[in-house]
Amino acid sequence: MFTYTQVNSLNETEAHVYNYIMQNKEKVLDESIRELASNTHVSTATIVRFCKKMGCVGFLEFKYKLKDSITTEEHEEQIEESSFVDFINHIKTQEYLESVKRTAEHIKQADSFYTLGLGGHEAYAKHMARSFSHIGYHCFGITDRYYPMPHVLEGQSSVIIMVYDKLIEKFLFDEIRKYKEKNYTIIMISSEDIGVMKHLCDEVIYVSNGYVKTDDICSGIPMIYTMEKIMRELLK
Template sequence: MEFTYSQVESLNETETYVYNYVVKNTKKVLNESIRELANNTHVSTATVMRFCKKMGCEGFTELKYRLKEIEEVQETDQEEKNDFYDYIEYIKSKEYLDSIKKTADIIKRSDLFVMLGFGIHSDFANHAARSFCRSGYYCYAIDNDCYPVVEVAEKQNPVIVIVYEKSQEKNLFEIMHQYKSCHYTIIMIANENIGVLSNLCDDVIYVSKGDVRMGQVVSSVPFLYAIERIIYELTK
């Protein structure tokens, strides 16, 4: 629960003792009885009851229930923040930055540049291809498995960047095999271990260590940032 200005303003001196204690020791209060709270704040149980009523609660039990609700919300918020904090630390790592730079170097040397994404990543593949085009590196997107492999001369350097999608793993393996047989350099971007597919890749960019979530929402930021970071390396 959140205390309002008008509620706190209505407290007398002894009730303010209770307020300060509750704010500073919320988790402890959740496990205390009304008498223990009164003893710890050096006031009577009647004062604690008046405090509860001024905070909009019928009694001490309701106060603890509402305190628990807000505590759970704060813990969830902290977990979500930690998810992004871990991601931010990861993208500063040498492992991540080296894989980005390697990919940028491969693209710079390429004669043909393709971006492939199936399923939930089909729109992302199109977005990424447009972003590369705007930065001066022509790229076309493949968003389904009906496209034929564009064959190139033996001395050319074609490259394909593939967005990993676990549900498409078998399909991706077959397609990667086709591109590998046509001498394409294969780069995979993923947010989870790609297993046996790594054997067909020349580089793998792990955009994060698993899903980055905000509550029930899985963020696309790691994939988007990886593309933006590659473009930065290409154009700096």
């Protein structure tokens, strides 16, 4: 509702009013200008001056804007809560649970095990590798498209888990082709539909039914949860 420039223009007394309003938004909607002035121990003139610095003609317009701000925040909270509820429901589905179990079986039978994370997923690939190695399944995290990977020898099995990102889809197609040619078992984990690419992978785990967001930030919880879910299957 308030911009940095507006808040930065407040003097100490007006900043006190600002803090009170931020902590009592619903209450302020029902207060008169005199009640707000009394509760913040300032004059009504200070309240009017504060409202003007916030881009409003007076206190009445300020309350309208405050109401709109509260409504927007409540709507965003509902969307955020809904995405987490969808995630909880998704991880209970048979499709999700079976894909996790199949992935664990691939890893158990593998002679070697890798993770691949490109772009913004490099840290996650390294984290996965360390976590799997910690429970006894030695894993190497790859973050370089040009890393020289050996061919999988006949009679052996090697698994690589890739993290999907639509922004680097072309690169992932190239990586799938490269690892397929070297006989790797490819497991893709994703928060969104990967389209025709799913036919090129040996297993696909959809960690959630669409991105789980907190404000404009995509939550990493589904990815972390799925990694830990696979680890639990490996330890059974």
